[in-house]
Amino acid sequence: MDGLQVTRRFAIPAEELRWRFSASGGPGGQHANTANTRAEVRFDIAGSRALAPADRRRLLAAFGPEVRVSVADERSQARNRALALQRLRERLAEALAVERTRTPTTPGVAARRRRLEHKRRRAQLKQQRGRRYSPED
Numbered sequence: 136m137d138g139l140q141v142t143r144r145f146a147i148p149a150e151e152l153r154w155r156f157s158a159s160g161g162p163g164g165q166h167a168n169t170a171n172t173r174a175e176v177r178f179d180i181a182g183s184r185a186l187a188p189a190d191r192r193r194l195l196a197a198f199g200p201e202v203r204v205s206v207a208d209e210r211s212q213a214r215n216r217a218l219a220l221q222r223l224r225e226r227l228a229e230a231l232a233v234e235r236t237r238t239p240t241t242p243g244v245a246a247r248r249r250r251l252e253h254k255r256r257r258a259q260l261k262q263q264r265g266r267r268y269s270p271e272d
Contacts, residue, residue, distance in 0.1 A: 139220055147185055153177040154216075159207040160169045173207035174215040176223055190231055197230035 139147040157170040180191060181200040194202070204226065206219040242250070 138266075141224050142231055145185070145187075145227075145231065147178060147183070147191060147227075147261055151178060151183055151185060153179070156212060159210075168213065171212060172212045172215055173205065174205060174219045175205040176219045177201055177203045178223065178227075194227065194230055198226075202226065221223060 138149045139152065141147060150166065153176070155175045155177070157173045157175070158169075158171055159173040179201050180194045180198060183191070186194065202223065204219045204223045206215045206222065208218060209215050
C-alpha cells in the first residue's frame with residue numbers, strides 16, 4: 136500500500152497510518168465471533184511529516200492531535216479496511232477544503248434590462264385585470 140491520497144497536493148504515507156483490528160460486535164456466527172473484522176485506522180496529525188503547516192493548523196482545529204475512523208459495517212476485514220480509508224479521506228478532505236470568499240458583484244446591463252422588461256410585462260398584465268367600464272357608464 137502506497138498511502139492515502141487525500142487531495143491533489145496531500146497524501147499520507149502508509150507508515151503514518153496506524154491500524155488496529157478487533158472482533159465486530161453484534162450477531163454473527165462462528166466466523167464473526169473468531170475473526171477480527173472491525174478495522175480502526177488512526178492518523179497522528181500532530182506528528183505527521185506529510186502535512187504543510189497551514190494544513191496541520193486546519194486539521195488540528197478540526198480534529199485535535201489525532202483523527203480516528205472505525206468501521207465494522209462488513210463481514211470482511213479487507214472491505215472494512217477499504218471503507219475506513221475512504222471515510223478517513225473524506226473527513227480529512229472536508230476539513231482541508233478552504234471555502235472561497237464571496238466577492239459581491241453588481242448585475243450586468245442585460246440582467247437589468249431583463250428585470251425591467253419582466254417588471255413592465257407584469258404591470259401590464261395586472262392593469263388588464265382591472266375593471267372594465269363600458270361606454271354607457
